[in-house]
Amino acid sequence: MDGRRETHGVRDGRDADRPLRYAYLGPAGTFTEAALLGVEGAREAERRPVSSVPVALAAVRAGEVDAAMVPIENSVEGGVTATLDAVATGSELRIVREALVPISFVLVAAPGTALADVRTVSTHSHAWAQVRGWMDEHLPGADYVPASSTAAAALSLLPGAGAEPGFEAAVCSPVVVEQHPELEVLAEDIGDNRAAVTRFVLVARPDAPLPPRTGADRTTLVIPLWEDRAGALMEILEQFATRGVNLSRIESRPTGNFLGEYFFSVDVDGHLHDARVADALMGLRRVCPSTRFLGSYPRADHKVATVARHHSDGAFREAAAWVAALQGHGDPGPAAADGGPGPA
Numbered sequence: 001m002d003g004r005r006e007t008h009g010v011r012d013g014r015d016a017d018r019p020l021r022y023a024y025l026g027p028a029g030t031f032t033e034a035a036l037l038g039v040e041g042a043r044e045a046e047r048r049p050v051s052s053v054p055v056a057l058a059a060v061r062a063g064e065v066d067a068a069m070v071p072i073e074n075s076v077e078g079g080v081t082a083t084l085d086a087v088a089t090g091s092e093l094r095i096v097r098e099a100l101v102p103i104s105f106v107l108v109a110a111p112g113t114a115l116a117d118v119r120t121v122s123t124h125s126h127a128w129a130q131v132r133g134w135m136d137e138h139l140p141g142a143d144y145v146p147a148s149s150t151a152a153a154a155l156s157l158l159p160g161a162g163a164e165p166g167f168e169a170a171v172c173s174p175v176v177v178e179q180h181p182e183l184e185v186l187a188e189d190i191g192d193n194r195a196a197v198t199r200f201v202l203v204a205r206p207d208a209p210l211p212p213r214t215g216a217d218r219t220t221l222v223i224p225l226w227e228d229r230a231g232a233l234m235e236i237l238e239q240f241a242t243r244g245v246n247l248s249r250i251e252s253r254p255t256g257n258f259l260g261e262y263f264f265s266v267d268v269d270g271h272l273h274d275a276r277v278a279d280a281l282m283g284l285r286r287v288c289p290s291t292r293f294l295g296s297y298p299r300a301d302h303k304v305a306t307v308a309r310h311h312s313d314g315a316f317r318e319a320a321a322w323v324a325a326l327q328g329h330g331d332p333g334p335a336a337a338d339g340g341p342g343p344a
C-alpha cells in the first residue's frame with residue numbers, strides 16, 4: 001500500500017489523493033511513535049513529531065494533519081491528564097481508534113558512563129512515575145529533570161546533541177537503543193510493574209467517519225457537572241446503570257475555570273449504534289446538555305461487552321414499538337410545558 005487513497009478512517013474520501021498526515025509526541029523512539037507505527041498505512045504516511053500532546057491536537061484542529069496519536073491511559077499511572085484536558089475543551093475532536101503498547105524501560109547514558117556516575121536522571125513524568133521503585137533501590141537520591149518525552153531525554157545524551165543536557169542518564173524505550181546503539185545501556189527492564197501497558201488513541205476532526213460497530217467497542221465521553229448539588233453525579237451514573245452500560249474508566253478533572261468546577265472523563269463499553277448506549281446518551285443530554293461525544297471505536301483488546309437480554313438492541317426496539325403502538329391510539333394533546341435544555 002502506498003499511503004495514498006486509503007483514508008484509514010481518519011478522514012472522508014474528499015482529498016484522498018494526498019498521503020495521510022499524522023502528528024505524534026516525538027521525537028522518533030517514543031512509545032507514542034510505536035503506537036502510531038501499529039496503525040495500518042502509518043509507515044507510508046507523513047509523520048510529524050511534535051513536542052507535546054496539546055501541540056499534536058492543535059495541529060489536528062488547524063487541519064495541518066489528519067489525526068494525532070496521543071496517550072490517554074496507563075495501567076500503572078492512570079489517566080494522562082494532558083490528553084484528557086486537551087480533548088475536553090476547545091473545538092470538538094473524534095477518537096477513531098485505540099492502540100495498546102506494552103511498556104518496558106531502559107536506563108541509558110552517554111558512551112563511557114557508569115551507573116555510579118549518575119546523579120540526575122531525565123525522562124517523561126509518566127515514565128518517571130513507573131520507575132520510582134527501581135530508582136529508590138539502585139539510585140537513591142538521584143535528582144529528576146522532566147523531559148517532553150522519553151526519547152527526547154535520551155537523544156540529548158548523544159555525543160554531538162548540542163548543549164550540556166544537565167543530567168547523566170535517561171529512562172526510555174528499548175527502541176531508542178536499537179536506533180542509537182552508541183548509547184550506553186546502564187540497566188534494562190527497570191519498570192516497577194513488568195505488565196505495564198499504555199493505551200493510546202488516534203484523534204481526528206469531528207467530520208471523520210464514525211468507525212462501524214464491531215461488537216467489541218468503546219465510547220468516550222466528557223460530562224461537565226451541570227449543577228453543583230447533592231446527587232448530580234448519581235444522576236449521571238444512573239443514565240448508564242439503568243441501561244446496562246458498563247464504565248471502564250471514570251476520572252474527574254478540574255475545568256480550570258474556578259475551584260470546585262469539574263468535568264468527568266468517561267469510557268463506556270459499547271458503540272453509539274448500540275441501543276443501550278444511544279439511550280444512555282439521550283438521558284445524559286437531558287440531565288447534562290453540554291455532554292461531549294468523543295467517539296465510538298473498536299477496543300484494541302477485542303473484549304466483547306456482556307449485555308443482559310433486557311438491555312439488548314432487540315429489547316429496546318420492542319419497548320419503543322410498544323410505546324409507539326400505545327401512542328397511536330390517542331391524541332397527543334397540546335405540547336407539554338417545555339423548560340428548554342437542562343433539568344426543570
Ligand SMILES: O=C(O)C(=O)C[C@]1(C(=O)O)C=C[C@@H](O)C=C1
Pocket residue numbers: 025029030031032033071074080103124126127148149150151198
Ligand atoms: O515519552 C514517551 O515516550 C511517550 O510516548 C509518552 C508516555 C506517556 O505520556 O505516558 C507514553 C507511555 C509511557 O507510559 C511513558 C510516556
